[in-house]
Amino acid sequence: MRIELVRRPQTSALFSILSPFLALVLTLIAGAILFAILGKNPLTALYYYFIDPLREVWSLHELAVKAAPLILIAVGLSVCYLSNNWNIGAEGQFIIGAITGSILPVMFPTFQNFLVLPLMMLMGIAGGAAYGAIPAWLKVRFNTNEILTSLMLVYVAQLFLDWLIRGPWRNPKGFNFPETVTFHDWAVLPAISYESGRAHWGFIFALVAAVVVWFMLSRTLKGFEVKVLGQSPRAGRFAGFSRGRMVFFAFLVSGGLAGLAGIAEVSGAIGQLRPSFTTGYGFTAIIVAFLGRLNPLGIVASGLILALTYLGGEAAQISLGVSDKVVRAFQGMILFFVLACDTLIHYRVRLVRPAPKEPAPAAAAEASHGNA
Numbered sequence: 175m176r177i178e179l180v181r182r183p184q185t186s187a188l189f190s191i192l193s194p195f196l197a198l199v200l201t202l203i204a205g206a207i208l209f210a211i212l213g214k215n216p217l218t219a220l221y222y223y224f225i226d227p228l229r230e231v232w233s234l235h236e237l238a239v240k241a242a243p244l245i246l247i248a249v250g251l252s253v254c255y256l257s258n259n260w261n262i263g264a265e266g267q268f269i270i271g272a273i274t275g276s277i278l279p280v281m282f283p284t285f286q287n288f289l290v291l292p293l294m295m296l297m298g299i300a301g302g303a304a305y306g307a308i309p310a311w312l313k314v315r316f317n318t319n320e321i322l323t324s325l326m327l328v329y330v331a332q333l334f335l336d337w338l339i340r341g342p343w344r345n346p347k348g349f350n351f352p353e354t355v356t357f358h359d360w361a362v363l364p365a366i367s368y369e370s371g372r373a374h375w376g377f378i379f380a381l382v383a384a385v386v387v388w389f390m391l392s393r394t395l396k397g398f399e400v401k402v403l404g405q406s407p408r409a410g411r412f413a414g415f416s417r418g419r420m421v422f423f424a425f426l427v428s429g430g431l432a433g434l435a436g437i438a439e440v441s442g443a444i445g446q447l448r449p450s451f452t453t454g455y456g457f458t459a460i461i462v463a464f465l466g467r468l469n470p471l472g473i474v475a476s477g478l479i480l481a482l483t484y485l486g487g488e489a490a491q492i493s494l495g496v497s498d499k500v501v502r503a504f505q506g507m508i509l510f511f512v513l514a515c516d517t518l519i520h521y522r523v524r525l526v527r528p529a530p531k532e533p534a535p536a537a538a539a540e541a542s543h544g545n546a
Contacts, residue, residue: 175528179521189519194465194476197511204507214494222493223486223504233485235371239443240481243268243435245380245474247459249387250431252468254424256391258404261425263309263324264432265456266331267302271433272440273335274301276447279361280343280354290360294437302433303426305331310425314418320425328456336449343447354447363442374442376435381474383431388470400424432456453484454502461509464516480505 189196205223206216227233247264254261275298278290309323336352345355363374391397403410403420410417435455440447462480466473487501 176526178524178526179517180524181521182519185520193515193519194467194472194512197465197508197515198479200511200515201504201507204511205504208500208503208507209496212496212500214496219490219494219496222489224482226489226493227482227485232371235367235373236485237478237481238366238371238373238377240484241477242374242376242380242442243439243455244459244462244480245477246376246383246435246438247428247432247456248462248466248473248477249380249383249470250428251459251463252466252470252473253387253391253400254428255463256404256468257400257420257424258407259310259313259421259424260321261306261309261324261428262321262460263306263326263328263456264428264459265452265454266324266328267305267429267432268436268439268456269328269331269335269452270305270436271298271302271429272436272447272451273338274298274433275437276354276357276440279357280447283355283358286358286360288360291363291441294361294441295434298433298437299430300433302436303430306425306429306432307422310422314421320421332452335447335452339447339449345446352449356446357441361441362445363438365442372443374438376438376442379434379438380477383434384470384474387427391470396423432459458505461505461512465508465512480508483508 202220206220209216209219227237247268251261251264275294277297278285278294305327306324308327309318309320312318312323313320339354340352343354345351345353347355363376365371366373366375366377391400399410399413399415399420400423402413403415403417407417410420439455440451444451458480462473462476465476465479483501483505487498487504490496490500491498
């Protein structure tokens, strides 16, 4: 017996809309079961996850800090996935963007004026885009699998970051800790409001990027090209669209936004480059992209939800004593149920029993001879 997925002749418009909400409800139920197995009160755990982080104004600022890189990276990934290019290496592009954007305050600390911050953002975008262009070139030139190449490049970026901070960029006055010098004032991304919290302009960048990419995808010829080549490459070729140029376009946009997220995170939230500044945003953004249904405006909402799980996970670790692995499991549940709900909306499950084997001609003739 085997299981087959059979495409439904018609897809329910109502369930297509409700799918993300249904996935969240199922995640809450599964999460409650998980906490009960761990010996924790499910209602108390879910309270710390989803209610406690929203009680104070400073918590909302922390929510914006966590959501900014998730939204920026996921918006870029939506362009890749809609064009059927599977960029799994946004974490590496996030890291390289942070490194290239940090060149000015680390290597040229005496260069201090109003040009520093814009140049840092542009260098971060360029670094992330250039790193994203590597798997794009390998796919176009050698037809390599972009999933593998983009993922492997993440580890290259992580090791390069670690070597850089523990070696040439180590702060000589940092008491031997692996970190760069603290960025000067001209290199720090300003806060949105200095009075109530530390949310910085990276969140504004994320909102602007979501609106711009949404407009591009829904109102321009380039957006039409992205969707056509993603859904039917053959139809795209007949329309005169270049598959190779689309691969580069998708990876450059995705890598550029991931690079911007990297330098905004370092410049706005941390103020220096450290090996530990990467917290898996590039991988979590994949969940954000699919939870937002690959719609940039939906990604803003899903980015806030996933950011809430980060804050709630930290609160649960402190108050309930659970491991940070529980946070990862919770985020994984969200992606699982999102994909499962979308799959069952478009397909139905069918159990197929194997057909009985017919006897071989020789065996059948021998059996009939014996009966005679």
